[in-house]
Amino acid sequence: MSESLMQNITPIGLLSAAIRRERERLNLSVTELAKRAGIAKSTLSQLEAGSGNPSLETLWALAMALDVPVSRLISQPSRQVQVIRAHEGTAAVSEQGNYAATLLATCPPGAQRDIYRLRVQPGEVKLSRPHPPGTVEHVIISSGRARLGPADQPQVLSAGDYISYSADREHVFEALEPETTAVMLIEQG
Structure with missing residues (x-):
């Protein structure tokens, strides 16, 4: 993927594509995935449509239902050199609001x-x-x-x-x- 194309991908766009990809990998319907994750079908539909702002708990629930690490849902495509400034990155905020986690890097299998x-x-x-x-x-x-x-x-x-x-x-x-x-x-x- 080209550097300029990667810069145009929004975090919610990455999340949307990842949820759809993983749901289809397991041959799950939107209804079935929402049920397994314990979230509203409308919430899942919004996320797959590229809108919404999921809480950290929603991301964890989806990851558990899809049997993947959260990082697979929110990680950026890899680059030769990647810099994330202190104020950059997409933080997943807890429903309580006092805890936020920003994924910086994922660990490849076998690393x-x-x-x-x-x-x-x-x-x-x-x-x-x-x-x-x-x-x-x-x-x-x-x-x-x-x-x-x-x-x-x-x-x-x-x-x-x-x-x-x-x-x-x-x-x-x-x-x-x-x-x-x-x-x-x-x-x-």
Whole structure:
């Protein structure tokens, strides 16, 4: 899928297509899926039509009824480099309103993940050699600012921002402020 086409897909459009795809995969009618999920048929029809604003509980109920992780219903198509700023992403909000979850990345089947907490000071750029083929790094900046990503395409991120990129090529991390901290997840499949 082209980058420009991916940018035109709305979160509700992705959700709509995913619900329909998974419902049809199981050969379920709208009525049957609504019953299994414990939601109104009209709610499900609205979601499949690309309208509505489902609560986190509705998403979980649909995922359970479809026997898929919630991430399969709301994840974006994969990209070579993906940046999600702290204020971006589609949050699924709980019916109580005090809890929101924003999916940043899904784990492909058979993948292995390691999670690291980073503390980096300004100075020399950390240049990392390529990891094994298929390795992806996911980084969330906790505090400070950093320039990171593929060596030929680094991005500047601030606290709360997220990036993922192929780490099977040279990649860099450079703190732009003292005491920059981050969480890094390395995924190998």
